[in-house]
Structure formats: C-alpha cells, structure tokens
Amino acid sequence: xxxxxxxxxxxxxxxxxxxxxxxxxxxxxxxxxxxxxxxxxxxxxxxxxxxxxxxxxxxxxxxxxxxxxxxxxxxxxxxxxxxxxxxxxxxxxxxxxxxxxxxxxxxxxxxxxxxxxxxxxxxxxxxxxxxxxxxxxxxxxxxxxxxxxxxxxxxxxxxxxxxxxxxxxxxxxxxxxxxxxxxxxxxxxxxxxxxxxxxxxxxxxxxxxxxxxxxxxxxxxxxxxxxxxxxxxxxxxxxxxxxxxxxxxxxxxxxxxxxxxxxxxxxxxxxxxxxxxxxxxxxxxxxxxxxxxxxxxxxxxxxxxxxxxxxxxxxxxxxxxxxxxxxxxxxxxxxxxxxxxxxxxxxxxxxxxxxxx
Amino acid sequence: xxxxxxxxxxxxxxxxxxxxxxxxxxxxxxxxxxxxxxxxxxxxxxxxxxxxxxxxxxxxxxxxxxxxxxxxxxxxxxxxxxxxxxxxxxxxxxxxxxxxxxxxxxxxxxxxxxxxxxxxxxxxxxxxxxxxxxxxxxxxxxxxxxxxxxxxxxxxxxxxxxxxxxxxxxxxxxxxxxxxxxxxxxxxxxxxxxxxxxxxxxxxxxxxxxxxxxxxxxxxxxxxxxxxxxxxxxxxxxxxxxxxxxxxxxxxxxxxxxxxxxxxxxxxxxxxxxxxxxxxxxxxxxxxxxxxxxxxxxxxxxxxxxxxxxx
Numbered sequence: 001x002x003x004x005x006x007x008x009x010x011x012x013x014x015x016x017x018x019x020x021x022x023x024x025x026x027x028x029x030x031x032x033x034x035x036x037x038x039x040x041x042x043x044x045x046x047x048x049x050x051x052x053x054x055x056x057x058x059x060x061x062x063x064x065x066x067x068x069x070x071x072x073x074x075x076x077x078x079x080x081x082x083x084x085x086x087x088x089x090x091x092x093x094x095x096x097x098x099x100x101x102x103x104x105x106x107x108x109x110x111x112x113x114x115x116x117x118x119x120x121x122x123x124x125x126x127x128x129x130x131x132x133x134x135x136x137x138x139x140x141x142x143x144x145x146x147x148x149x150x151x152x153x154x155x156x157x158x159x160x161x162x163x164x165x166x167x168x169x170x171x172x173x174x175x176x177x178x179x180x181x182x183x184x185x186x187x188x189x190x191x192x193x194x195x196x197x198x199x200x201x202x203x204x205x206x207x208x209x210x211x212x213x214x215x216x217x218x219x220x221x222x223x224x225x226x227x228x229x230x231x232x233x234x235x236x237x238x239x240x241x242x243x244x245x246x247x248x249x250x251x252x253x254x255x256x257x258x259x260x261x262x263x264x265x266x267x268x269x270x271x272x273x274x275x276x277x278x279x280x281x282x283x284x285x286x287x288x289x290x291x292x293x294x295x296x297x298x299x300x301x302x303x304x305x306x307x308x309x310x311x312x313x314x315x316x317x318x319x320x321x322x323x324x325x326x327x328x329x330x331x332x333x334x335x336x337x338x339x340x341x342x343x344x345x346x347x348x349x350x351x352x353x354x355x356x357x
Numbered sequence: 358x359x360x361x362x363x364x365x366x367x368x369x370x371x372x373x374x375x376x377x378x379x380x381x382x383x384x385x386x387x388x389x390x391x392x393x394x395x396x397x398x399x400x401x402x403x404x405x406x407x408x409x410x411x412x413x414x415x416x417x418x419x420x421x422x423x424x425x426x427x428x429x430x431x432x433x434x435x436x437x438x439x440x441x442x443x444x445x446x447x448x449x450x451x452x453x454x455x456x457x458x459x460x461x462x463x464x465x466x467x468x469x470x471x472x473x474x475x476x477x478x479x480x481x482x483x484x485x486x487x488x489x490x491x492x493x494x495x496x497x498x499x500x501x502x503x504x505x506x507x508x509x510x511x512x513x514x515x516x517x518x519x520x521x522x523x524x525x526x527x528x529x530x531x532x533x534x535x536x537x538x539x540x541x542x543x544x545x546x547x548x549x550x551x552x553x554x555x556x557x558x559x560x561x562x563x564x565x566x567x568x569x570x571x572x573x574x575x576x577x578x579x580x581x582x583x584x585x586x587x588x589x590x591x592x593x594x595x596x597x598x599x600x601x602x603x604x605x606x607x608x609x610x611x612x613x614x615x616x617x618x619x620x621x622x623x624x625x626x627x628x629x630x631x632x633x634x635x636x637x638x639x640x641x642x643x644x645x646x647x648x649x650x651x652x653x654x655x656x657x658x659x660x661x662x663x664x665x666x667x668x
Contacts, residue, residue: 077563081482108569115567120560125582125657131565138569172658188568 022093023050024110024196024228025074030087030097032066032073032252043069045252046087049245051196054226058239060275061249067232068116070249071200074230075113076103092195108138112189113198114218117205118181122173129153129169132188139192156187160217179210186217198230203238215242236275240264248272365650369643374429376639377632381425384631385418391626395438412438412628425632434636435629439621444633448615452637454524455607455614459599461530462537467592470542474549475576478557496543505536505609522611533610537603541595548591552584559583586656593649597642 032044044066051057059067072078073085076096088095092110094102115121122131132153137144150169157165160183173181182202189197199218203211219242222229233239239246239260246263248256248271255269267273392408393400400408409415413424428434437444473489480486512532513521520529553576556562562579570579600615607616615634622630654661 072563075567077567104569107567113564113567115560115564117560121564123561123565123579123583124659125585126578127658134570134574135568172662174659175662185564191568 023052023090024092025051025230026088026090027074028088030070030073030089031085032069032078033084033086034069035082035084040084043083043252044073047247047249047252047254049247049254049257051228051230053195053228054222055244056222056229056231056242058231058233058243058246059249059254060233060236060239060246062234062275065249066252067234067249068200071113071198071230071232075107075111075198076100077113108135109140109192110195111198112192112194112196113200114182114186114189114202116201118178118185119173119205121185122181124173126172127169128171128173128176128184132156132169132184132191135188135191152191153187156190157184159190159221160184160187162187177210178206179213182206182210182214183217186214186221190221193225194227196228196230198232200232201234202231204233204235211238218242236264236278248275362647362651365647369647373636373639373643377429377636378422380635381422381632382418384626384628385421389626391438391628394625394627414628429636434633437622437630437633438627439625440627440630444627444629445637447630448618448633448637451613451615451618452641454612455600455603455616457524457530458533458537458603458607458612458614459596461534462541462599462603463592463596465534465538466541466545466595469538470545471549471581471588473542474546475553475581477546477550478553478580479576481554493543493547496539497547499539501536501540501603502605502609504539505533505606508532508536509609524613529610533603533606533612536606536609537599545588545591545595549584549588552587553580556580556583586653589652589656590649593645593652597645597649600641600645601638 027050028048030044030047031042034041034043047070049057059070061067069078069083073083074089074091074096076085078085085097087097089097091102091106094106096103096106122128129150133149136149136152136156153169154165157168162168162180162183168176168180168184176184197218202218203214206214215238218229221227229242231239231242243260245258246260247254248263248269250271256263256267256272263272264276267276390405391412391414392405395412396404396408406415413421416424425434432445434444436442437447440447473493477486477489509521509532512518518528519531520526521532523529557580562575565575565579603614604616604620606612607614608620611617615638619631619634621627622634
C-alpha cells in the first residue's frame, strides 16, 4: 500500500475515461526539512502522490503529522531560510523545486490556495473588493478596466453564493463572518480559474453549521469546472465526504494510501484505525434531526444540515459492490451531500472502524 | 463624528488649562526672583520692591492666579520682563522657526526611517542588516547635544559646508535638522522594522503571496498598509513633542526658536514669557494630537466602521 499503487489506480481510472492526460500535480519523493533550534527536523519525508483533473486527493493526519507543511511546501510558501524542500513537485508540468521561479507562473493562475483560517487570511485594512479585484488583475483578466473587473468580481461572489455581492465589495474583512470570508477567499481563489486548488483545512476554523456549506461549494465548483483539489484535513468526516483518494500521514510520511472506501472499511494500520475511532459520536443527533431528513440537496444554503440515517449507513457498509467514487464522494447529480461533516456520518464510521479491529 | 471631535477638543483644552496652571504654580515655587534678575545684583531693596510692585509680584499668589486667568481668557499674557513686549507676541514671532525645524526634522525622519525599516525587515539576519541595526542602536544612544557639536565641528568648522548657527539661509536648517533626525530615524526605523516583520509573518500575507501578489506589493500595500497606524502615530507624537521646542538642539545651533526662548525666559525668571510659551506650545501639541486622532479612521476601517462582525 503506497503512493505508487494509488497513482497506478488513477491512471487506469483515467484511461477508461478516454484520455491519458498529464497530472495537474505530480509529486515524487517530496521532502521538507525544517531548521529549528533543536536541529534539523524532517517534517515531510519522501512523499509521493499525484492529482488529475476533477480529482480530490486528501491528506489526513493528526496535528504535527506534516500535512499542512506538505501543502505549504508544494506552494513554496514556507520561509526559505527555515525550510529546505527537495524532491520533485510538478505543477501542470513545471517543476517548482528545480526551477523556483516557476512558482510565480502558477500562483494565482493555475494554482490557488484556500487557507485554514479565513478570519486572518485577508488584509484587515483593505476592502473585500480591492483584494478580489487585485486577484482578478493578477489572473490576467481580458479587460483591466475598472467596470469589467468589478463585474467579474460580482460574478465571482455570486458563484460562491454570497448574497448582494455588489454591497459586499465595499466591506472590510471584520464586517463579515468566518463562513462568508471563506466564501470570499474561495471567490478570490477562483478569480484565475485555477485547475488545482490546495485547501488547507478549509473548514476547521468554521462553525460546524457552516462547514458543510463550504464543502458543498467546493464540490459544486469541482463538478462545474473539473478542478483538482488537494485537501488537507484532520477530519475524517470531511475526507470521507469529498475525497477520491486518501493518504494517511503520520510523522511526515504516508502510512497508508488508497481509495476512500478501502481506507475507511479496511484500515491497514493501527494509526488509521485510531483516526477512525477518534471521530466523535454525537448520540442525540440521530434521534432529533435539526432538519427533516430528505434527499433533495440544497447546496446553495450554507447552513442547511442534512441528517439522513439511510445515507450514512450506506456510506458505512451498504455499497460493497458500488463504485468507490459514488461512496466517498457522490458524483454528478449526487442526491445529498451530507453537509454535517463530523456528526451524522460519525456513528457508522466509528462502527466500521470498530468492526474491523 | 462631531461628538467625537467635540469631546477630543474639550479634553485637549482641559489639558492645556491644567498644564498652564501647573506651570504657573511651579515657577513660583522654584527658587529665584524675577525682580533680582531684572534689576540686577546691585539693586537696592527699595528698587527691588518697586520692580515687584510693577510686575504685580507683591500681591498674594491667589490674586496673581486670578489675574492670570483673566489674561488667559483675553489671550494677553502680559508683558515680558526682559523683552518689554507682549509675551504672546514674542513667542508667536519665534514659533515659525520652531515649526520649520520640527517639520523639516519629521519629514527627513519619515523619508529615511520608513524605507530603512522596510529594508531591514526584508533582510533579516544578513550582515548588512546587522550593520544598520548597530548603527540605529548607536543613533539611539548618542545624546543630541553631542551629535550637534560633532556635526558642527565636522560640517561647519572643519569642512565649512553649512553655517554654524542661526537661520539666515536655508543652509542653516541642515545641521539642526540632521541632529534631531538622527535620533528619530534610529527610533522610528526600528519600530517600522518590528511592525513590518510582524506583518510579514501574518497569515494574510502568506495567502496574498499564494495568489501571486508581487513582492513589492506585498511589502508596501500589505505589510506597510497594516503597519501605517502605529508608525503614523509615532511620527505624529514625536512631531508634537518637537513643537515644544527642541531645547538642546536650538541652543547648540543658536536657533531662534521657542526652545532657546524658553531657556532664556527661565534664566531670567520671565514669568509672563514662560507662561506664554507653555500656553502656545501646549495648544499646538494638542492640535497635532487631535489631527492624529482624526486620521485613525482614515487609516483603519475597523475604527471607521466599528467592530460589526456578524459571526
């Protein structure tokens, strides 16, 4: 069980869709060494994986496992005097490790980051509109005229389902909630119509009620545009919901990699099992659903929680013969994305984990 | 907003009133007799008594204070003993010189210290940064009278580039300005570096970098934009302090400003002149502080729009 297997599966998966294309992100023996007072620490140790168009690959692990360091290292956002990166990182074919300048050509163009904490991710003294317009200009919009940029900014905010976008442009980050700011940041990320999104725990700083809406939005955008997503999370609920493949990270290296269903149902290592067992179980949730169960997904509403016992159970053990993608991440026309990321899915997942002990 | 301005204005006037009142009492508590200074060491007791009577110093202190208050509200603080002219007029004539020196100094400070601080923040732990760092510590540590004398010796005496004293030509402005600015540049540039370093480590800067924002824009728009408030405040506060007269530097360079005037007024116990100087400089300092307060909302939307997060 290693990354090469996963890559092999990807290739076959894409072979039957008809075109063998270049990976959006191809990472081989990626390594990050941090220079600390106590000496050199290898935070990421020889990690390899790849992401193709329309795929979501998740790196999951506990804090300090090196998952965020991996993401930041790929984007070359680690301080250069404190972090030494090596290996090869091909972003849309360009090796940003061998050719550091290449990162300038992909940042804000083919590649975009969705940060961990939306509350601190925008400059507090600049308006939403000015930061969004800046991203549009960097992306190389067809027209740099003020009106055209503004129109595009409004369109982007509409795409991330922000109400009254023309009014929001004038606002400053402190005037918006965390969920709204994350939508703004996604709009900023989309300004360049990127092919690859790196989402570094995009929901962990948000309310549980808002998390689902953000994940829904990411899935919706992925369906519309075929964006590849690298998702960093410690939350198995999130991983199960949106991933095609999962890499389980511990102490800087992948201890387990594979399709979502396989990892959840047949965890190969004790570490993965403990991650599965760590998903909290919220008992009363199942008995008193906040929103009546229903299959009609309303991905527009960020706050809607869907609690569907049948759906959750199916995730756990009901689709043995089905396509893996359909389980972990409902494909186009998916009936209901379980928008509560931790709670409702938790019980069956935990059961699964226990059963395979 | 109007309420805010009125409130700040009221506070400012109260500050000025308390300041002049305190000074009124302190100078009368301090040793020394204006009459002796005025009439000279050879004056007889009768002559001294006459001078005291003429200046109104023979009356009880409370009565003197009452007269002072009346003068305060009419804006006429009496006649300077040594200049034999209205005290306010004497100070007002000196004020432009101090204003010129203070403005030149603060401009030079801003123009040098901000880029210097930014430069240091972008090259942490390099040898050149270390060198500049040591220089700023030296600049902070040198007393201004010493810096002034060294500059005088160097650039007015040994290499006579600039006049040694006074303000006859614009060249006369150079040495006193540089003397004041050296200390201020050292202080402000270190502060700019500290603020910039903090903002370079802020998440919003990393996120902006991730969307391809150029380094120069990250530095000036993002890091500097977020450092502007403390830096602006520091510059404004230092400017206000300089308006009270940069006493030592004005004396070293015989600068005809308020600083050298107050030294002379204190030496001669010229009460009306001391009070007029304190009144005018305190008013100016309060006005500058008010301008700084009013500029906050322009620099920071969080002040302008209030904390209205809907989370």
